[in-house]
Amino acid sequence: MGARMMRAVAEAMLSLYPKPWRERYGEEVADLIASRPARVRTVLDLIKGAADAWVHYRHVPGAGGLTVPLAAVLACAGAGLWLLWNPGVRDVASLHGVWAEAASLGPIAGKMRNMAQTWFVMAGVIAVLSVGPLLHTCLAAMRRSVHGPLTRMTARRVIMTAALLVVPVGLVGLVFVNLAFLDAGYPVGPLGEAMVGGFHVPLIMALVLPLPMTAAGAPSLGSDVRGTGQILASAAICNALAWGAVAVLLVLGLEKASWSFVAMVALSALVSVWMAALVARSAIRRGTTVMGLLSPA
Structure with missing residues (x-):
């Protein structure tokens, strides 16, 4: 062993x-x-x-211009999201003021809040489940001698990577649940609870991305890589829809929001939606490229 x-x-x-x-x-x-x-x-x-x-x-033979690694881009975007969350939490007056103003207009505020939370939760769950078919294929490839050494080696790397990522994915998900649904000791209020998922879902998606990217090392796994990317695209869409519900809440209570708070939420939404879309696009493109290697010349 x-x-x-x-x-x-x-x-x-x-x-x-x-x-x-x-x-x-x-x-x-x-x-x-x-x-x-x-x-x-x-x-x-x-x-x-x-x-x-x-x-x-x-x-290195075949090397072109040196580009910024995708992992570095996603790490910077993820760090930026959490840095943006901090000033939002500290602006307690805007957090509670916007919600109070929106809630005074009727039940639409509660519906938008529930919608945002539901879409964010769906996005996180979809992101985690997106790698299920890929992991199943890799486990099967490890047990079958009919696969070549490259496929078996890549499958082992995917499973090993998955084992290493269980803890960080779980921690990010736990923070999300604590802030959105449990009394975590932060004065975020209903508005903060509605939008907190947008700061965590892209991180979960970025953390599961190494699995399809690792699997892309074997052309025989290309269809599973692309399939994972397509499921991640669904998570990215849910993330964008949730931010749409948050935007409605912000518009309803705009009179009670400071300009810095509005700018923070707008920038956070842009970074969150862009980061989630980048994750899905990267997996789909990598899977498509790898599948092309199997096509006859």
Whole structure:
């Protein structure tokens, strides 16, 4: 068990290399790892090699201009969302004032609040469930010898990545539930409870994205990768619809909102919707590209 785990860790280190390098040497190195006992030294050598490949990126065959990694873009967007949430929570007067003004106009405020919470919850659940078919396929691929070494290795990496992501996804989801439905000790009020999902759902989507992106290392898994992306697109749509309900609440109580609060909510909505759409688009495009590799020339 220890040897197999060490081999899985060594195989996972290949994801640290630039994409052009993986396309040129990835399968060859993966076969080499699978044919030899993996040790700690093997993992350290792979990490060192990855660092060297990035330092000498322009010398990698097929490498074009160096672009900002998707992971870095999503990390910055996620950090930006949480930074935007902080001033919103601190503007207690606007949070409660907008809700009070909207609620005074009739039951529409309550309906919009419930709608926003429902759409955000649906988006989060859909995002988590989107990787279900992919994980099922990977588990089956690991058990069947008919699959090639690249598919089996990629399937192991996907399962290992999923195990590592369970905790962070669960923590983000728990924070969302505490703020939206439980007494978490924050004076967010009904308006804050309605829009808090928009600050967490894109993070959940970004956290599950490594699974289809890892699976894209095997062309035989391309259809599952694209399928995951299509389901994530549904989560992105739910996220956008929820922000629409929040926008209605903001318009109804606009007289009680400060200009900085309105700007914060508007910017948060834009970042949230863009980030969720980027996650879905990335998975769909990667799956489509990988499936193209299986098509006859």
